[in-house]
Amino acid sequence: MKIGEISRRSSVPVETIRYYEKIGLLPKPDRDASGYRAYRNMHLDRLLFIKRCRNLDMAQDEIRELIRLSENPEADCHEVDALLARHLDHVRDRLKELANLENTLQQLQKACSDAGTVQECGILGGLSSELEDLHDKPSDHENHVPGTHRPGKS
Template sequence: MKIGELAKTTAIPAETIRYYEKIGLLPEPDRDNSGYRSYRNAHLDRLLFIKRCRNLDMAQDEIRELIRLAEQPEADCSEVDALLARHLNHVRERLKELASLEETLEQLQEACTDGRTVRECGILGGLSTELETPESEDRHNHVPGTHGPGQN
């Protein structure tokens, strides 16, 4: 199948499919006589696997490791379990941080009262105060899927 059909079947943009090929998550397909990529069912299966992993917010390196482990079907699955445990710990840490974020946003919202001007806005005042105060604790990157394996 051609890349457009693969993209439609998986609901993954063709550009993303090419990117996965470029970074080695998806093997390069054969080319037909006119030079177009020709994908097989194995590409479809791999792409769906990647999509499921991304839906679980797994990073590219985690997916790459799972693919490597999946290619050894007779091996002990303890490495797969350990990878998932690390990822689960990371998700739990993020949930704690998101709960803290929710609390901070609620406090900011409570600082707003009706009938004030923007100059008197408690929310903007609170944000300005927060921005001037550097955070003492190290924050992780919270763009989905950007954490590496083993990071909590």
């Protein structure tokens, strides 16, 4: 199948498929006589696996590790379990961060319960003081896979 067909069947954009090939998550397919990529069912299966992992917010390094582990089907699955446990810890940490974010946003929203001018807006004033507070605090956020889930990273 050509890249357009595997894209349709997997609901993964063509650009993303090419990117996964480039970074080694998806094996490069052979080319047919006219030079087009010729994907097989194994490519579709791998692409759907990657998609499911991404839907679980797994980082590329985690997916790469799961793929590596899956290539040895007779091995003990404790490494897979350990990887999932680390990811679950990361998800729980993110949930705590999101709960804190929700509380902060609720407090900011309460700061502007009265109609007034933008100059008097408690939300904008609160955001300005929040930014000052952030500069004074070191970040204690640790990622579950080094180099992933950082602002500005894909």
